[in-house]
Amino acid sequence: VDSQKGKAPEPRKELGSSTKGEPLVAVIMGSDSDLPVLKAGLQILEKLDIPFTTRITSAHRTPDWLREFSKAAASTSLKVIIGAAGGAAHLPGMCASWTTLPVIGLPVKATHMDGWDSLVSMTQMPRGEPVATVGINNSTNAALLAVRILGASDLAVRERLRVWMEGNEVEVLRKDKALLE
């Protein structure tokens, strides 16, 4: 039993939160300047019918809010958290230290270091505090990994993902054939 108690994080509709039900995935970010990178991932969640919420929880500008959100998360409907940040990207790591939910790190290209800074910040977590980090700016994979985590205990989600992957395969095969035309 998770002892973390707290208020359910409220969805922010202006950031594109799904309204279809209680959110299963939280997409948290360091700044609204990360939103363009997140768009592709949010579209995947929408397509696969996964209710989500999006919040700005900066590790440096709003540390108390990130802590409050992270500590409350496991006591809400949330099952997975995607943490997107650029530069000194402490957001997903700090979040992971305050929750037992799986945290996926999405490094954002935001500085002259082209995202390497955030990638390294997210992957070099100390033993005991895992963050599953995807490629720089790859919100598609962050979303698909969240869907796979949910699908492990939800057959309907797994089936929607299977159909999506099949569609992807068909599309690539179609492009391959088109090269011969």
Ligand code: RP5
């Ligand atoms: C990080 O700093 C954010 O996640 C963003 O990627 C980067 C720049 O933020 P802004 O200065 O654009 O708000 O915390």
